[in-house]
Amino acid sequence: MxxxxxxxxxxxxxxxxxxxxxxxxxxxxxxxxxxxxxxxxxxxxxxxxxxxxxxxxEPAPDPDRWCWPHTTAMNTAEIDLLVSRVDLFVRRGTNVIDATTLADTLVIRDRDADNRRACLECSNLSGPRCSAWRRAGIGGPMVSESLTAILQRCPGFSSVEGL
Ligand code: SF4
Structure with missing residues (x-):
């Protein structure tokens, strides 16, 4: 037939x-x-x-059916966000390994609904300078490189668009 x-x-x-x-x-x-x-x-x-x-x-199978929140594997949206974050952190001067480590940490942070943020995610950061340092209460515009990847609650934080 x-x-x-x-x-x-x-x-x-x-x-x-x-x-x-x-x-x-x-x-x-x-x-x-x-x-x-x-x-x-x-x-x-x-x-x-x-x-x-x-x-x-029949609808196409959900590509995320074996991913978060059903398992701990990253889903499509998380992977896309991780890639965008790594790209941002590298553009901001972080090496790829540290950028990936921070982006991985942020996946867990987001899953835990933790409201801490890193300067590297903040739209107010430009090079080592913070344009919202008074609101942030950090005493001056310079942000030490060693602090930019640390998760904290900053009153001046503002998300980079799309991240
Ligand atoms: S506003 Fe806060 S989070 Fe943003 S860059 Fe300044 S110190 Fe960092």
Missing amino acids: APAHHIADLLRAAGLAVELTSDRALKVAPASKLTPDLRELIRASKATLIDWLTAID
């Missing part, structure tokens, strides 16, 4: 619409276009067509 999609193409070429009903039956219309040969073809390939239509009707 020909593959189901070939049979469906043949029926469509004959002007017929082939659908699956909600109770998983085959619906072929309009009846006026059905010839005896086409009726026989449909009867002989009914099960094959139903299986094929069922398969293409």
Whole structure:
């Protein structure tokens, strides 16, 4: 027997619409276009067509079904965010290993709903300078490199857009 999609193409070429009903039956219309040969073809390939239509009707499996919050593996959104954060931290002068370590820490931080933030995530940081240092209460605009990756609660913090 020909593959189901070939049979469906043949029926469509004959002007017929082939659908699956909600109770998983085959619906072929309009009846006026059905010839005896086409009726026989449909009867002989009914099960094959139903299986094929069922398969293409099924939604694609969720790529995150084995990821957080179902398991500890990172889901797609977490991976995208991690990559963006690593990119930001590297652009801000952090080496790739430290940038990845911090981004990994932030995945756990976010899962724990921990409200601490790092200067490296803050839009007020430019090089070693903090433009909101008075609001932050740090006594001056310079932020020590050793402090930029430390999680803390800063009143001046402002997220970098999208992160
Ligand atoms: S505002 Fe706070 S978190 Fe942001 S760079 Fe300044 S000290 Fe760091």
